[in-house]
Amino acid sequence: MQKKTWLIIALMLVIPGLLFTVGCQKKAVSQAKAPAPAPAPVEQEPAPKPVEKPPSDWNISQNNIYFEFDKSTLTPMAQDTLMRHAAWLRENTSATVTIEGHCDERGTNEYNLALGDRRADSAKAFLVDLGIASSRLTTISYGEERPLCMEQTEECWAKNRRGHFVVN
């Protein structure tokens, strides 16, 4: 009887322990994976600035966001940049911004013009969700018509898959 009780107690301790371990592992895996979808141009992007830096020093037009190939969803890095854009827009209440959606040259130009439109729209939607008035934000797609970088390399393509912000 006593033996059985001990066994139950032991199991009660061990099983949640195992579950916890599994849970940790999962978390570790997802943490390891999280930065992976970030596009290659990470090195080209300015390192994330310290949070304490005042938004007034933030230059919205010099901080592009970047997209994965054939995607218009926002990467964690892009979301981080957009949060800084939002902070800047909150401080500069009279500023209006044009969001340009761009693509790399792979794919055909009709489709890319539509893809650039979706990219600009998803950046705008994110800023609106952060409380920026939609009337302050206009979008325009340039598709693959205005590449920044002309080489046939992934590094170059990644630079071209961008959302660019112009203060009007």
Next chain:
Amino acid sequence: MRRRIKLYILIMSVTLLGPSLSWAEYDVIDITKPFLRKIPLAVPLFKNAVGSGEEKQSSQEAADFLSDSLDFTGYFKLLDRGAFLFDPETNGVTETDLNFQNWTVVGAELLVTGYYRLTGDDITIELRLFDTFKARRVLGKKYTGKVANQRDIILRFCTEVIKYLTGGEGIFGSEIAFVSNGTGNKEIYISAFDGYNPRRLTTNNAITLFPAWSSDGKWLAFTSYKAGNPDLYIRDLAKAQESKVSKQGINITPAWAPGKFELAATLSFSGDQEIYLLTGSGKIIKRLTKSRGIDVTPTWSPDGKKIAFVSNRSGNAQIYIKDLATGRVNRLTYEGQKNTQPSWSPRGDKIAYTSQMDGEHHIFTIGTDGQNPVQLTYEPRDNESPSWSPDGSLIVFSSDREGPNRIYVMTAFGTDQRRLLVLAGEQTNPKWSMNHQNN
């Protein structure tokens, strides 16, 4: 348009020589597989009436242009004049003067002869087409006009030849619109079917893309950033007047409904890229697609009952067909990561498109039932924007195989790939018109 009117005035007479022949009694060329065997054709120099140096030069230009134009179709194997047992100066050009054995022995199955007279600015050309094995004339035409209209006269005869052989109108009355950035901005240009006389249509000084011809050739729709946004313009070519579709977002990829003053185009004012049916003046009639994500690049079936278009509803860009009466949508392409730029053949049976593969783009055709995708281009790197000739025998496309993007033409089976023209800058987005000149 102006050209056509002038042509009617200047070509005073087009006479069928001798008794009329029933020239559509059989189609010599099987248009479903015409390029399996090219017909050996001889086009010797024309016989000259006066014999002046000026006349000889003009006459040779006419014979060479006739030869080149028929060669352009891909139907013929043009025989080398050096092998001919024939002297146009001394031999005659009618069936009674011709020794058909002289032609069959060099392999010619068809023969075109010409009798050419130049008087001042006026020309008279008699042109005859012979079936050398049957030893008979199958076509005979006499044209008079101004030497400045020699090209149009020769093309009218070429159209008769193609009509006799295929029963169709051919391509010689068609034009090609395309985008060129030679001025530093992408603008729309138009040339004849063979690249002759390329001229700039737009002076927008801004990105201008996606030309689209109406069936009658009187209207050209396109997208331009000239007012800042990618807006749709619908231009009356004769009056040079435009109407504009300028909604928030993109206003792109127009495609005219066959035989109608209506067009389909992608607009994104709703927050989603959807295809709409518009009147020829740009008013929305109705929405044609309803699917979250990108729907773009419509192309009409020749009967106007269906559209093919590009959608990423499956996760990547593929081509779909929508039956406009039933609303039913079927996915057409399954092979390849991204398939875009569909172009429905005027014969109705095939759709040409661009497939992205291993970092390159290549042009394919596929049956409208989704069967038998066939790769037509292999030259690296990017072969894009296929558009069919009005008779469905040829495809125009852009390629960077020689460096910059240029316009090329090939047969519907991928044979006879050749560059159409050379211009400053790069040329993209070609669109072949229906026949709307001369014919």
